[in-house]
Amino acid sequence: MAARELFSELGYEKTTISDITERAGLTRRSYFRYFADKREVFFTGSDAIVEMWISAVQAAPDPADPMSAVRRALEATAAAFEPRRDGSRRRRAIIDEHEELRERERFKLATLADATAAALRRRGVDEPSARIAAAIGVTVLELAYRQWTDEDGPTFADAIQGLLGTVADVASNDRAPRTS
Numbered sequence: 107m108a109a110r111e112l113f114s115e116l117g118y119e120k121t122t123i124s125d126i127t128e129r130a131g132l133t134r135r136s137y138f139r140y141f142a143d144k145r146e147v148f149f150t151g152s153d154a155i156v157e158m159w160i161s162a163v164q165a166a167p168d169p170a171d172p173m174s175a176v177r178r179a180l181e182a183t184a185a186a187f188e189p190r191r192d193g194s195r196r197r198r199a200i201i202d203e204h205e206e207l208r209e210r211e212r213f214k215l216a217t218l219a220d221a222t223a224a225a226l227r228r229r230g231v232d233e234p235s236a237r238i239a240a241a242i243g244v245t246v247l248e249l250a251y252r253q254w255t256d257e258d259g260p261t262f263a264d265a266i267q268g269l270l271g272t273v274a275d276v277a278s279n280d281r282a283p284r285t286s
Contacts (some may be wrong), residue, residue: 172239184262
């Protein structure tokens with residue numbers, strides 16, 4: 107994508123909307139038809155991820171407990187992301203350098219958590235359980251993404267499985283939490 111290439115080449119702050127539209131062969135008017143601002147172009151595809159995630163939650167076999175449904179979403183996300191590791195590393199580096207992008211990413215994750223809780227409620231899960239399972243799932247996603255994009259990090263699926271093990275350990279009364 108033109109914008110991400112420019113962000114890598116010029117830096118996020120120095121890249122202008124005019125630079126992006128020129129590289130992409132768009133007019134400014136076309137750009138603003140699709141994106142509200144420069145930050146939003148950086149998150150292209152996030153709607154598709156939310157859609158995939160919610161579809162996986164909804165497709166969980168009945169009766170599935172809330173965490174099993176969320177696990178399906180995590181596994182679907184890991185499979186979709188794994189081939190994008192190098193680009194995801196560059197994306198993360200840019201986000202980590204800019205507070206406005208970190209803020210937008212937090213907003214996108216909160217939106218995903220809200221959509222997940224709503225999907226779980228549609229499956230008949232009560233409000234507190236839906237909200238807790240959604241928050242855990244999105245937190246696991248966020249932490250797994252960070253581990254996966256670290257140099258020599260695990261596969262996305264392995265990061266998710268390890269973190270779900272940590273969740274089980276933390277929630278358990280009879281085992282001490284893992285230390286990594």
